[in-house]
Amino acid sequence: MSAGTSTALGDGTVGVDVGGTWLRVRTGDVTERRTAPSLLNHPGLSTSELTDLLLDELLLVAEPGGRVVVSLGAAMNDLTSRVYGSAPLWGDARLRRDLVGELRLRRPDTGWCVHNDVTCALADFAASVANEGHRHVGYLTVSSGIALKVADLPARRIVVDGNGLQGEVGHMKTPVPADVPYLLGLDCDCGGTGHLASISAGPAIPRVAKALGMSGFEPGTFAARLSANDPEAAALLRVVTYPVAEMIRWLWATQPLLDLLGIGGGVAEGLTEHFEHALHEHLEAETNYSDAGGVRGRSAIRVLRPGAVDPIRGAERMADGFLTVVTS
Ligand SMILES: [Zn+2]
Numbered sequence: 001m002s003a004g005t006s007t008a009l010g011d012g013t014v015g016v017d018v019g020g021t022w023l024r025v026r027t028g029d030v031t032e033r034r035t036a037p038s039l040l041n042h043p044g045l046s047t048s049e050l051t052d053l054l055l056d057e058l059l060l061v062a063e064p065g066g067r068v069v070v071s072l073g074a075a076m077n078d079l080t081s082r083v084y085g086s087a088p089l090w091g092d093a094r095l096r097r098d099l100v101g102e103l104r105l106r107r108p109d110t111g112w113c114v115h116n117d118v119t120c121a122l123a124d125f126a127a128s129v130a131n132e133g134h135r136h137v138g139y140l141t142v143s144s145g146i147a148l149k150v151a152d153l154p155a156r157r158i159v160v161d162g163n164g165l166q167g168e169v170g171h172m173k174t175p176v177p178a179d180v181p182y183l184l185g186l187d188c189d190c191g192g193t194g195h196l197a198s199i200s201a202g203p204a205i206p207r208v209a210k211a212l213g214m215s216g217f218e219p220g221t222f223a224a225r226l227s228a229n230d231p232e233a234a235a236l237l238r239v240v241t242y243p244v245a246e247m248i249r250w251l252w253a254t255q256p257l258l259d260l261l262g263i264g265g266g267v268a269e270g271l272t273e274h275f276e277h278a279l280h281e282h283l284e285a286e287t288n289y290s291d292a293g294g295v296r297g298r299s300a301i302r303v304l305r306p307g308a309v310d311p312i313r314g315a316e317r318m319a320d321g322f323l324t325v326v327t328s
Helices: 047-060 099-106 117-128 181-185 196-200 204-211 219-227 231-254 266-284 311-319
Strands: 013-018 022-027 030-035 067-072 083-085 111-116 136-142 146-152 157-159 258-264 301-303 324-326
Touching (some): 013 047, 013 311, 067 117, 067 311, 099 111, 111 117, 117 258, 117 311, 136 266, 146 196, 146 231, 196 204, 196 231, 204 219, 219 231, 219 266, 231 258, 231 266, 258 266, 266 301
Parallel strands (some): 067 111, 157 324, 258 301
Antiparallel strands (some): 013 022, 022 030, 136 146
């Protein structure tokens, strides 16, 4: 498929996007949404029961001689398809089963291509900008979690570590604005504190609002309040985008080949131009003599509009070999 905006999959391919809330299945250009078999939706079920339900859903869409391409919202080895875990899907459980191995064993007549959802989003984003002449292109998701992946676009490669991972930045310690150091004490969904995700991820934002003394903050009205120039909402946005901007500064300082970073996910896409504006404000502030902010300029980041990047289309691009995962 070309780098267009069509979401239709090729003949014989079924695409599945497994998230914590929804499981979306696409055949051709028809996408059906089902409740995800996740801990989030079924808090009473065990990890074993939940993984059985997920396997049943995936086996159901398999066709003899066809292939199933999956974008999986879980930390996983992108080389071997071994799945490590996912807080929305299975809580803090570390998976012992080889999910993709079981799929291949039970339905060997179907081709199974399963990748991490950020990898799939990166593939779709990179394909959409493939003709713009960038060297390295990254995709950062700011949603219920925060994660990053970077591809060497001319070589069409994603380099991962020995565990098949790259860019798991969400649970790293983060700086916060100097006037609100107490935010570092807020809990993260992983059980830690002071993490990037404990300030900037979707579930963290109401907690940050409460800590800042904003009463009655509603995530659903955040964008509307920003559009209405509500100063309290603007102050909250400045705080929750600060760690993301600092992380981008680190990237710019250490990754000279990173020409473009796409930023998607529910939080970024939900606030779009507000989110982009707040990031630019942080990045254009001078912090030290080697500051890269002014050098990279506004074109080095792109906050994506809702739906601009499609993980199922990205899963198909991975299956087609648009990007290859390698260790060196
Ligand atoms: Zn954390």
